[in-house]
Amino acid sequence: MIIENATMEDVLPLVKLAVVMFNESPNYGRYNDFDGGKVFDILVNLVDSDSGIVIVCRDDSGEIVGGFVGGVDVMWFCRTTKVMYDNALFIHPAHRGGxxxxxxxxxxxxxxxxxxxxxxxxxxxxxxxxxxVERLYQYVGMEHVGGFYKLDL
Known part of the structure; x- marks a missing residue:
């Protein structure tokens, strides 16, 4: 497996991977309005931005099988303190476990x-x-400090 920064040529394959992620998710996959154009635009902006972090994982044939999408921004209640955020971390189901x-x-x-x-x-x-996923984040040294709650309206 090769881990490297995404390029503009990787954006469309990443959108296709996002479709897999969306459809697998019981939280998101139940919606019928996946917007590949919006995902494409976000990826282009992040790949092109100095603050974006878009990393792909390629298998031995060069196919993208996973990726991290996010960036760095100033904390919403600070003027200078920067934090890394994620939009997505996803590994294709056929390539998980390593x-x-x-x-x-x-x-x-x-x-x-x-x-x-x-x-x-x-x-x-x-x-x-x-x-x-919780164990993964703890394995890389992260601390659990909150939670994600939802309410269907």
Whole structure:
């Protein structure tokens, strides 16, 4: 597996991977309004931005099988303190079980430090293997400080 920064050529394959993520999620997959154009635009903006962090994982054939999408921004209640955030961390179901997610996160943390972030803040809102994801985040040294709550309206 190869971990590297995404390029503009990787945006469309990442949108296709986002479809897999969306459909697998019991939280998001029940909606019928996935907007690939919006996802495409967000990815283009992040790939093109100095504050974006978009990392892909390729298999031996060069196909993208996972990725991290996020960036670094000033905390909403601070003027200078920067934090890393995530939009998505996803590994295609056929490629799970190894160290790919760990390696993606470690690279995201490295890039976030480089961009001036003093903390990483990530979420798990898909509802897929939540306990596994919690263990993953703890494995890479993260502390559980809150939770994600939802209410269908």
């Amino acid at each position: 160290m790919t997610a760990v390696n993606l996160l470690k690279e995201a943390f490295r890039q976030a430090r480089e961009k001036g972030a003093s903390q990483a803040q990530v979420t798990n809102t898909t509802g897929v293997f939540s306990k596994h």
